[in-house]
Amino acid sequence: MIGSVRGLQDGIRGLRRAGCGLLFPPRCVHCDADLFDTLSGPCLCAECLTRCGPEQWYGCPRCGAPVSDENYSFDDCPGCCKTKLWFDTVLVLGGYHSGLRDAVLRMKRPSHDPLSLALGQLLWERRRDHLSEIRADVIVPVPMYWRRRLQRGKNNPETLAGCLARALGVSMLRGVLVRQLNTKPQAGLSPASRFRNVRGAFRVRRPDGIRDARILLIDDVLTTGATCSEAAKTLKRAGAAMVAVAVVARA
Numbered sequence: 001m002i003g004s005v006r007g008l009q010d011g012i013r014g015l016r017r018a019g020c021g022l023l024f025p026p027r028c029v030h031c032d033a034d035l036f037d038t039l040s041g042p043c044l045c046a047e048c049l050t051r052c053g054p055e056q057w058y059g060c061p062r063c064g065a066p067v068s069d070e071n072y073s074f075d076d077c078p079g080c081c082k083t084k085l086w087f088d089t090v091l092v093l094g095g096y097h098s099g100l101r102d103a104v105l106r107m108k109r110p111s112h113d114p115l116s117l118a119l120g121q122l123l124w125e126r127r128r129d130h131l132s133e134i135r136a137d138v139i140v141p142v143p144m145y146w147r148r149r150l151q152r153g154k155n156n157p158e159t160l161a162g163c164l165a166r167a168l169g170v171s172m173l174r175g176v177l178v179r180q181l182n183t184k185p186q187a188g189l190s191p192a193s194r195f196r197n198v199r200g201a202f203r204v205r206r207p208d209g210i211r212d213a214r215i216l217l218i219d220d221v222l223t224t225g226a227t228c229s230e231a232a233k234t235l236k237r238a239g240a241a242m243v244a245v246a247v248v249a250r251a
């Protein structure tokens with residue numbers, strides 16, 4: 001009975017979606033091009049899909065830095081060989097340049113939630129196997145300082161984390177990792193200053209939810225890894241067993 005009701009609901013939803021598609025043809029949430037065949041998956045046109053989400057990302061498994069050499073070893077990775085990073089691995093949708101950089105900058109604006117959702121879905125579609133292999137127990141977005149969150153009206157990592165939580169079927173923990181310091185923006189700081197700038201920025205509220213947990217930590221961009229490393233350190237000191245990071249773009 002429940003199954004048939006659900007089938008009917010799905011049918012109505014499908015018809016409604018098709019009807020809306022005829023009246024208002026769906027458009028790419030990034031460049032506004034008409035979409036002719038996309039009623040499921042990320043609302044991006046073929047060109048934006050290619051520019052924003054390469055099929056593969058060849059990166060250092062520890063810090064996500066792009067690598068070109070197949071025989072590469074992370075003992076001499078410029079992104080992490082001399083830096084103590086507290087997360088265990090990084091998953092990346094693409095490089096922080098051209099199309100994806102534009103998209104990331106646009107999705108930070110208050111009215112661009114559909115673009116954040118589309119990039120979250122694209123991250124899932126392109127890196128599904130790797131995301132599943134992490135076997136995350138919970139998903140945690142990198143939080144903003146409360147006043148900044150209020151001013152901006154949204155926190156992108158939270159939108160992305162919501163997408164991945166739905167896709168993976170695990171809970172997103174909001175308000176467990178808290179940003180307790182209103183740190184200066186990282187942009188424009190030297191790598192060493194970035195690590196200093198975020199020191200002590202986070203704290204964990206209600207550590208019970210993350211004790212011994214495998215955590216998937218979500219941010220939009222990773223540059224030196226300072227912010228995610230500080231967040232991972234805070235989570236691990238509160239009892240997390242493992243912290244993997246997933247980001248839309250790797251600078």
Ligand SMILES: [Zn+2]
Binds near residue numbers: 032
């Ligand atoms: Zn487009």
Ligand SMILES: [Zn+2]
Binds near residue numbers: 065081
């Ligand atoms: Zn590395």
